[in-house]
Amino acid sequence: MLRYTFKRILLAIPVVFFISFIVFYIIQLPPGDYVSTYAAQMAASGDNMTAAEMDQMREYLGLNGSVIEQYAVWIKKIALHGDFGFSFNYNKPVTEVIKQYMGLTLVVSLVTMVFHYVVAIPIGIYTAVKQYTAGDYIFSGISFIGMATPNFLLAIILMFLSYKWFGDPLLGLFSSEYVNAAWSMDKVMDMLKHMIIPVIVIGVAGTADLIRVMRGQMLDEMNKPNVVTARAKGLSTMKILFKYPTRAALNPIVSTFGWSLSSIFTGSTITAIVLNLPIQGPVMYNALLGQDMYLAGTWLLFMALLTVLGTLISDILLAWLDPKIRTEFRGS
């Protein structure tokens, strides 16, 4: 299995390079560049840039070469110096911009992710076991609504309710007095309070999905002959439920786990904008809008890397969980 893992990692390297080039190329595709966007902004505030000034700025920012040249420079710097380029928007190195938002992004995303699994798996099992009962209908109903409701709408509704009932829409991750304060118990409590809405909003849609998947899998597995065999052996219903169908039903959940890895780092963009959360999603969105190409490129590269890595982790987890796949590994 070690050899297999090693082989997979080696294979992933060209994939990541290929993705990084496509990403860079696509970011370049729209007409204009950061300088023209910048010039338009300046013009809007009444300050016109001359063509010479624009050229000079392009020269300074290294935007004059062909796509391939720019890409080569960018990737060389990454590989040799760990330098991901410069964010024009923030006037800071890309790594610093990302670092600034990373901590809170991780917190928000990890909490919502834990919320996903902790809520969805038990409900999935419950609705399958109690198929076509009131409990199943209630949970299934809620999860369908959750699936169908756009996240930002739910965010707005919850903000409104919170404002109406508590007089505070709980915007952002901190109350104003804590934004720049040093970390303290009060600040953590304040953050947790502000996390409730984002966690529910980001959590509900994914949870709804996961409940449906888990329920369907469980129903499939509970009708398998191996469950009848287990009953015929004299096992109790509960023991059978957790030993056989649940274990088998976790497979597809685990195999999609890898995809959620990249979303841990990006957070949920639209919801974050609506809720004014200081996490990566909105930063990325603005970078794309403003053609802040190195920031955007680094971002997409990072996500590609995480997706590839996540898939790898999923595959390894799956092999660990499913003996049949494990044998195939050994064979390769």
Next chain:
Amino acid sequence: MTTQAIRTEQPLLSVKDLKIRIQMDNGEMKAVDGVDFEIKKGKTLGLVGESGCGKSLTSRALLGINPKECETSGAVLYRSATDQPSEQLNLLSLDPNGKQIRSIRGRKISMIFQEPMTAFSPMYTIGNQIMEAILIHRTKNKKEAKRIALDMLGKVGISDQEKRFDQYPHEFSGGMRQRAMISMALSCNPELLIADEPTTALDVTIQAQVLELMRSLQADFGMAILLVTHDLGIIAQMCDEVAVMYLGKIVEQAPVKELFYNPKHPYTKGLLRSMPRLGGNKSKRLESIEGSVPMPINMPPMCGFYDRCKDRIEGVCNVRDVPKTQISEDHSVRCFLYSDPHGGESQ
């Protein structure tokens, strides 16, 4: 052990008026409709019929492991041969998830299934799944349980048990898996083994091996077998008594020789005629029973075989339920040809 098991005064298990109903969108399906039979200690009863006749449901009802949708009524009276004093227990009246029935499942009555592929979970080793039953019923000690399991694997002819014990079902061939299944079912010395089409998924040579294995283990352990199959060849090889099922009813029941040499019911006769024979006339087409089995939903009182029967009596067979007729002490049939068509039950 064997002399004790051969004594047959009291049946080990008797099934009385077993009915299984399933609610369908277009009405109630009478999947099993008033089945009676007895299984004697150490003997083999064959339950034969085509697919969909209710034989599998019947066999699973004995252990109460049918799906929730099956409404079951009647009685399954079980009297343990080894428990002293032996008390008669109606298995159907027990809570299907309760402790009492679970202490019988796998311990006193165990079961092997048609599909050894799917009857084992792909997630756990064969050893783990065999040990499970032993750990519930025989010992709490894992080492002891493993020893018993290894011993059982040896008894069913699996060599290199230590290695096999830690393998997963997909590493076993079909025949090996069925052997492992049998070793699992017999690991607690049951008094009755229910074998639901145990060899249907296997090829013919393996089938013969598995049947031979079951027979020799029956001699060793002295258990009774309920053999559910659609294959009359297997019945002839294995059984002491046969019950022929059609459309949820037992249409004929007799000792195996009697059934093969002196069949009464037109359906049984049809089945026997449609069996290929060695040295038979090769130029003649193999006979088959015309028509197909109706669905037992909203059927008027009539003989279920009426539409396909060559000897049907119009105005008799299609207007009333057929009573059971006792041909001799141990041979009964459900057919108007053998009962007084104008009288009632002629038992």
